[in-house]
């Protein structure tokens with residue numbers, strides 16, 4: 558961008574749109590797109606689509622036909638808007654997921670009320686990430702209202718199911734070639750990154766299930782059986798004593814934020830064994846116990862070594878414990894992702910954040926996974942980051958909110974980078 562007056566006009570257009578942006582976000586919050594199961598997706602896709610049409614986008618609604626989670630009760634409908642500039646390329650794609658996790662307990666406001674108070678918009682999905690969808694749309698719209706013709710093109714998508722893996726959402730768009738190296742030059746996912754961070758990837762994920770099988774016997778004579786819950790206890794004890802300190806000692810060179818997530822981690826998602834605890838009890842030795850684990854691994858660890866370490870732990874426990882029998886089932890594997898050094902989307906956002914906020918950007922990697930993996934692996938567009946309004950730590954918490962000031966700042970950052978990444982220099 559060579560013309561500072563054009564930038565001033567774009568920023569003025571964003572400032573002038575504040576009330577519109579806040580009410581658009583509030584209205585989105587009032588559409589309860591809760592996942593699971595995937596409620597109100599069509600309503601929300603069409604709501605976003607109508608606004609994109611008003612902002613001069615050509616809009617269509619890719620529906621994830623053939624995916625098992627796409628059902629008549631819960632159709633998986635995405636929305637994509639394209640606004641061509643003078644040239645098809647460079648094409649910059651801004652993406653946000655509009656599904657939200659369930660509200661949960663502990664709210665002091667209506668989680669689906671879209672309440673605005675104290676300079677904040679409250680509600681489930683405000684920062685994660687309906688405010689980010691607003692920022693994407695109004696970054697592009699402010700450029701249009703300022704009368705600045707884009708050189709390249711801008712595409713904005715609202716997608717489903719990010720919270721449950723994104724297979725009917727961003728992964729589907731990538732599989733259909735809607736986001737692909739053949740047409741897409743840069744992708745910014747407007748997830749909450751505290752306004753001054755750029756997320757350049759995430760750790761790997763290995764979800765697995767361990768099943769221990771024992772032998773049923775009369776509960777008054779447990780020595781005649783083998784208790785599968787006790788055997789799971791042996792495994793859990795070994796994880797706590799032996800594995801956890803090792804994981805904690807490993808640190809990645811990738812700048813994962815918060816700092817605690819720079820280490821390898823393991824969470825126990827759930828456990829069930831023996832008789833259902835709220836059923837009628839009979840005197841039986843538990844013959845089965847199942848537990849689900851969530852292991853987040855570092856790029857330096859790699860998946861193969863991560864899995865081998867679990868196998869070794871289970872085999873050692875089995876060797877040292879009479880009758881301990883186990884099965885290991887892989888449930889989900891996501892390899893770590895990292896935006897390559899020198900990616901134009903990173904350099905551009907670094908400049909834009911500095912210009913808007915007057916401070917340097919923090920490059921960070923996410924503790925959890927998000928749709929970046931599909932953009933990188935399926936679409937083949939490594940020039941991808943997450944950047945958007947809101948505080949990541951508030952995601953999935955009660956009283957989730959987004960500061961309106963954050964929303965305004967990050968919309969300006971996105972507008973600047975849209976101009977630069979679409980090659981819009983002469984205005």
Ligand SMILES: [Zn+2]
Pocket residue numbers: 654685686719748927
């Ligand atoms: Zn999110």
